[in-house]
Amino acid sequence: MLKKIFFLLLFILLFTACSNEDASKDETEDKDPSSDTPSEPADPFGVYEETITIAIGQEVDPSDTSLQDGDTPLDNQYTRHVKENLNIEVEHAFTASPSNYDQKVSLAIASNDLPDAMVVGPVELRQLVEADQIADLTDVYENYASPAIKEIIDSSGGVALENVTFDGKIMAIPNSQASADGVHNLWIRQDWLDELGLEPPKTLDDLKKVAKAFVEEDPDGNGQDDTIGLAGPDTSNKLYANFLESTNNLYGFDGIFSALHAYPGYWLEGEDGELVYGSTLPETKEALSFLRDMYSEGLIDPEIGVREDSGESVISGNTGMFFGPFWMPYGPLTDAVTNNPDANWQSYALPLDANGEYTPHLSTTTTQFVVVRKDYEHPEAAMKILNNLLANESEFDPSIGGPGFYPLRLVYAPADEMEVTTVALREVLAGTKEPEDFYDMPAYKLLKSDVDHIHEIKLEPYDNMDIEYWDPQANLGQWTRAYSALVGTAPLVDTEINGVKSVIYSQTKTMEDRWVNLKKIEDETFLKIIMGTESLDAFDQFVEDWNNQGGEQITEEVADVVAK
Incomplete structure (x- = not known):
């Protein structure tokens, strides 16, 4: 009897030991891949022991x-x-210019030959999820997203995570950016206005008059007929931002459309409460007519739609006005001022509507996403790269490499980042606050650097933002940032904005098959109308075709999404 009890106890001890070994093995396999020991928590900034x-x-x-x-x-x-x-060693699976990047992404999806990670838009994200080509990043986000990134994403009111959540899984890392990215100011050569004795154009009629003077009255004084009144979109940009790409449209006509209460590319609530697509409304036809007249009179760049880079005419000093976001000093303006220190580019919340109000379209705070190839061994690496950017962005000098060269770059900023920065810089310059008053604001990632360096580049009088009262060469990278805040963002701080949002910023089911073609018809028709190769009546045919080729069904789906 004792022998039986002995063998029973021995069996129990052996079984328990094996179970403990299996549990330990599972625990080790589930540990943070960059941690030193199994007991360490995931580290958003953890350094890999061996290069990956x-x-x-x-x-x-x-x-x-x-x-x-x-x-x-x-x-x-x-x-x-x-x-x-x-x-982390970064390699390029592919590179592409801005005008070809989306095509490269589409080819990668179609061939199921994805890089380890890449930045995509909302259309491509949905395609990748449906093709089951990308990794579930739920645990990566929960365990590796830095507190600062989580704070910023949470500030979107749930929109950012909602846009990347499919069947309860986080399938991509979303960006969340400043709301200022979605407003397209009017940038003007103030020195040209001063030379011709003109004021900034408050109305659309004023805009035409200024553009006409810029074209005909030799504002640069070189005696040549070589100036452009208003720039237009190049091959990398659009006539206007749209609900899928609602931010950072360069050289488009966004401000002209919105001054006429036209919001093409946006989904709106009509007067009867029904949802409508802004591109099909009479206000859009009216705006196209206005642009058509401007183009026929030679007031808009004659090479719109075929010019490869409208920024070149800004840098060379040939263009007098264009629409763009607050950050255009990060674009062509730094080179423009370097080439000509007297090029006094100023930014305005103009033109106004018939009631004297500023009525731009507004963006969603989430427009881009980082996805990771399914089965990539280190999916958390993409999250760490993004954490690293947000935590250390103030260390980088954009004058020796623009921020677009950062791998997998997404923009992370509280919705009011630029407005807060503008006010802080004004207070430091006025002497009512000290730089130290703004040090403990980690979500505003560049604010400490901004306030520390402002006196290095801004000359007295501190309340005059004309280019002659700046010293860009003292610190060109810092000037780019400060000029974006104190000139680019200032109109958004000082102007009451009666903005208009799209009711949705994402795709519906039918859009997946039909939207590319519908958007192509829209873009081609509108550009032809503006350039005069199609009559204005082509707009009415476009509306009919748009509805018949899927637009009517899509409108019903949008209504269903909003209702839910």
């Missing part, structure tokens, strides 16, 4: 010549920082 590689798809703008000598899109201050801080 991540092959990414990256947009590379060939017109961005900011890289310092010896640097390349794959070897620069940003990629070196990622290697030094995280021990």
Whole structure:
């Protein structure tokens, strides 16, 4: 009897030991892949013990010549920082220009040959989810997103995570950006206005008069007929932002449309409460008629739609006005001022509508997403790269490499980041606040650097923002940032904005098959109307075709989405 009890106890001890070994094995396999020991929590900034590689798809703008000598899109201050801080080696699976990037992404999806990670838009994200090609990042986000990124994403009111959640799973890392990105100011050569004795154009009629003077009265004084009144979109940009790409449209006609209460590309609530697509409304036809007249009179760049880079005419000093977001100093204006220190570009919340109100369209705060290839060994690496950018962005100098060269770059900013920055800089310049008053605001990632350096580049009088009262060469990178705040964002701080939002910023089911074609018809028809190769009546045919080729069904789906 004792022998039986002995063997029974021995069996229990052996079974318990094996069970404990299996549990320990499972625990080890589930640990943070960059941790030193199984007991360490996931570290959003943890350095890998051994170098890992991540092959990414990256947009590379060939017109961005900011890289310092010896640097390349794959070897620069940003990629070196990622290697030094995280021990991640970045490789390029593919690169593409801004005008070709979406096509490269589409080809990668169609061939199921994805890079380890890449930035995509909402259309591509849905395609990737439905094709089951990307990794579930729920645990990656929960365990590795830095507190600062989570704070910013939470500030979107749930929109950011909602846009990447499918069947309860977080399938991408969303951005969340400043609301100022969605407003397209009117940028004007103030020195040209002063030369001709003109005021900034408050109305659309004023805009035509200023553009006419810029074209006909030799504002640059070179005696040549070589000036452009108002720039237009190049091959990389659009006539106007739309509900799927609601931010950062360069050189489009957004301000002209909105001054006429036309919001093409946006989904709106009509007067009867029914949902309508803004591109099909009479207000849009009226705006196209206005633009058609401007173009026929030679007041708009004659090369709209075919020019490869409208920024070149800004840099060369040939253009007098264009529409763009607050951050245009990060675009062509830095080069424009470097080439001509007297180029006094100023920004205005203009033109106004018939009631004297500023009525721009507004964006969603979430427009881009980082996705990770399914089965990539280190999905958390993409999240760490983004954490690293937000935490260290103030260390980078955009004058020796624009921020677009940062791998997998997403914009992270509280919705009011630029407005807060503008007010803070004004207070420091006025002496009512000290730089130290703004140090403990980590979500406003560049604010400490902004207030610390403002006196280095801004000359007295501190309340005059004309270019002659700046010293860009003292710190060109810092000037780019400060000019974006004190000139680019200032109109948004000082103007009452009666903005209009789209009721949705995402796709419906039918859009997946029909939207590319519908958008192509829209873009081609509107551009032809403006350039005079189609009559204004082509708008009515467009509306009919749009409804018949899926638009009517899509409108019903949008209504269902909003109702839910």
